[in-house]
Amino acid sequence: MAVRFAEEKDLARVNELRRQVNELHVEGKPDVFKPGFCPELRDYVYTVFADENKKIVVAEREGTLCGFAVLNHIRKPENPFMFERDFLDIDEFGVDESFRRRGVASEMIAFIRDWAKKQGYHRLELNMWEFNAGALQFYEAAGFSTFRRYMEMFL
Numbered sequence: 001m002a003v004r005f006a007e008e009k010d011l012a013r014v015n016e017l018r019r020q021v022n023e024l025h026v027e028g029k030p031d032v033f034k035p036g037f038c039p040e041l042r043d044y045v046y047t048v049f050a051d052e053n054k055k056i057v058v059a060e061r062e063g064t065l066c067g068f069a070v071l072n073h074i075r076k077p078e079n080p081f082m083f084e085r086d087f088l089d090i091d092e093f094g095v096d097e098s099f100r101r102r103g104v105a106s107e108m109i110a111f112i113r114d115w116a117k118k119q120g121y122h123r124l125e126l127n128m129w130e131f132n133a134g135a136l137q138f139y140e141a142a143g144f145s146t147f148r149r150y151m152e153m154f155l
């Protein structure tokens with residue numbers, strides 16, 4: 001399998017994978033996520049591709065682009081509460097339904113870790129939705145640990 005950075009020609013296929021992730025989010029958190037895959041969401045991948053602080057990683061297996069990740073370099077200045085923070089955020093992440101549990105996501109994380117270390121990053125971060133138990137199990141298996149929680153109460 002090859003894991004690499006996306007080229008512009010990959011983006012239509014990346015959008016097919018983004019649509020799968022969006023559908024999962026719509027099903028799991030319909031009060032937050034918009035159903036369908038609206039033109040703005042479709043075109044957002046081109047904005048990401050052109051953004052110098054962001055990178056799109058793709059995984060290919062058997063000639064099929066079957067996984068993707070969006071990376072975002074985040075710099076937060078110091079404030080009265082916190083020190084300055086500089087880290088690599090995994091903004092979007094998914095593997096095609098028909099390629100899951102075959103190590104694709106693990107290989108993408110290995111690629112991202114290696115690249116991020118070489119770039120001088122000291123920390124990877126991501127956030128995920130609580131309903132997504134499979135993603136939590138994957139991220140924990142990949143070595144991530146929870147450091148912060150969002151909580152809510154409906155009124």
Ligand SMILES: CC(C)(COP(=O)(O)OP(=O)(O)OC[C@H]1O[C@@H](n2cnc3c(N)ncnc32)[C@H](O)[C@@H]1OP(=O)(O)O)[C@@H](O)C(=O)NCCC(=O)NCCS
Nearest residue numbers: 021093094095100101102103104105106134135137138141
């Ligand atoms: C989460 C996701 C990226 C995992 O991708 P994957 O390629 O199937 O993951 P891997 O094959 O590398 O899994 C490695 C290990 O993680 C754990 N794991 C992965 N998916 C899991 C699941 N659904 N349930 C429980 N454990 C899981 C297992 O320990 C697995 O090892 P095993 O298959 O030998 O048991 C994939 O299920 C996915 O795209 N889900 C929908 C989108 C999503 O949730 N994205 C992330 C949040 S935005």
